[in-house]
Amino acid sequence: MPFLNHYLIRLLIAIISGAGATLAFAPYSLWPFAFISPLCLFLLLHQQTTKRATWLGFVWGLGYFGAGVSWVHVSIDNFGGMPMAAGLFLMIGLISYLALYPMLFSFLTTRFFSHSSLSKYLLALPALWLVTDWLRGWVFTGFPWLWLGYSQIDSPLSVWGPIFGVEGITAIILISSGAIAYALLEKKWGLLLIPAILAATSFAIKPFDWVTPQPDKVTKVALIQGNINQALKWLPRERWPTIMKYMDLTRKNWDADLIVWPEAAIPALEMEIPSFLRNLDSAATMNNSTIITGVVGQSPTGNFYNNIISLGMNGTGGYDYTDQPRYSKHHLLPFGEFVPFEKLLRPLAPIFNLPMSSFSRGDYIQPNMEASGTRLAPALCYEIVYGEQVRENITEQTDYILTLSNDAWFGTSIGPLQHMEMAQMRALETGKPVIRSTNNGVTAITDHKGNITEQIPQFTTAVLRGEVIPTTGTTPYRYWGTWPLYLLVMLSLAIAWCKRR
Secondary structure (H helix, E strand, C coil), rough: CHHCCHHHHHHHHHHHHHHHHHHHHHCCCCHHHHHCCCCCHHHHHHCCCCHHHHHHHHCCCCCCHHHHHHHHHHHHHHHHCEEEEHHHHHHHHHHHHHHHHHHHHHHHHHHHHCCCCHHHHHHHHHHHHHHHHHHHHHHHHHHCCCCHHHHHHHHHHHHHHHHHHHHHHHHHHHHHHHHHHHHHHHHHHHHHHHHHHHHHHHHHHHCCEEEECHHCEEEEEEEEECCCCCCCCHHHHHHHHHHHHHHHHHHHHCCCCCCEEECCEEEHHHHHCHHHHHHHHHHHHHHCCCEEEEEEEEECCCCCEEEEEEEEEECCCCCCCCCEEECCCCCCCEHHHHHECCCHHCCHHHHHHCCCEEECCCCCCCEEEECCCCCEEEEEHHHHHCHHHHHCCCCCCEEEEEECCCCCCCCCCCCCHHHHHHHHHHHHHCCCCEEEEEECCCCCCEEECCCCCECCCCCCCCCEEECCCCECCHHHHHHCCHHHHHHHHHHHHHHHHHHHH
16 A cells, blocks of 8 residues: 555544544444554554654544543533633643553554564554553553443453453454454465454354343332532532432332432532431331432541442441441542642642542442342442452442442533443443443443343433342453453563564
């Protein structure tokens, strides 16, 4: 392809192919683009100098994250309180930071594996991609959004989720793309058998179930979607109208075993409304039900926590503020719930001083919540994207994964739909159904395979009624986690390095 000799053409293709990867994720769900996009990058890097390849990776990353996380601008524009130019600068800064990781991948690829070889495309490239993606999910608390594997929740490759998790599915995508790239570059068409064999293997293991549903232990749930205006929610005059709205919706659903309000559904500190919570606890107990809700808590030392509490049939003798069962969010959202380099950034702009942006962390592993005889592994909002944290909080007694969220910050963008897709992956990986209650969507229930079984429309005030079936058994991913995969990654890099030499 002679036109690829022009570097500017390569850069243009890089940004377009990077942006095209967004089509693989929700709401578009055109999963083949998850293969096409990295394949284009692999071909573009061929026979490039380290400097040129590094910039190609950066530009590909600009397209990938510029399109894939563009929804962040909604919260900046609506709640940031900054001029448009400043908001645009902040958004460009975020996208450029995330693009550093594909840039690092491209640099390492061409710096240490410059020659075209089978080991490079089947071992080194997939391994380096996983390592740089892992770094993106860890540095500065991480932003593990848009792993390519998430896009395969509805594809044949989804069967690998319970075995290797989203990282393993990502690895299979990259091995397939690497094999296709090498076949195209070296005219070795036999290598196309590798993605064909991986696809055939996926169909072969599809009928296998790692866990067993228990339909005799079904739980009736009611998920309350309040659809509260985020701009008004924390105004003092809106406190009791908001609480009464949730109460009115709850009274009609006392026959449910479990009633779930979303993240921070109660727009008050828990310590400010003990009488209300005691009455709510008594009402739930009288109706043999459990209410779970998000609420902001404050410790005796003055630290604030984004909490979940359970009321009613939760194994306690009634509501008591001092020792009420709570879950405190561990993985906080940068800038939304805590501000890095706080003393430097807070004075600069209102975006760095949003309400509720000074939370403290809960423990990494916390006890499951008890509710009407079931046990729930909680994950608050952004935490659901951290597969290892969710996995390590699931015990042998866990029945379901519970996630509360408030994606009203991001309006009608694609962000909440991507968020739901990641929650589906957690169900698939662990073999545990997910119960997800949100302020304005996506409120949904998934089965143990990540399929959405019940859902209500976004941006409506509604109650989702459904039945959730627990499972017994465990998946390989739930048992082993990601360490076997990253052991293979290190082994792949070692082999590729030896072959290089």
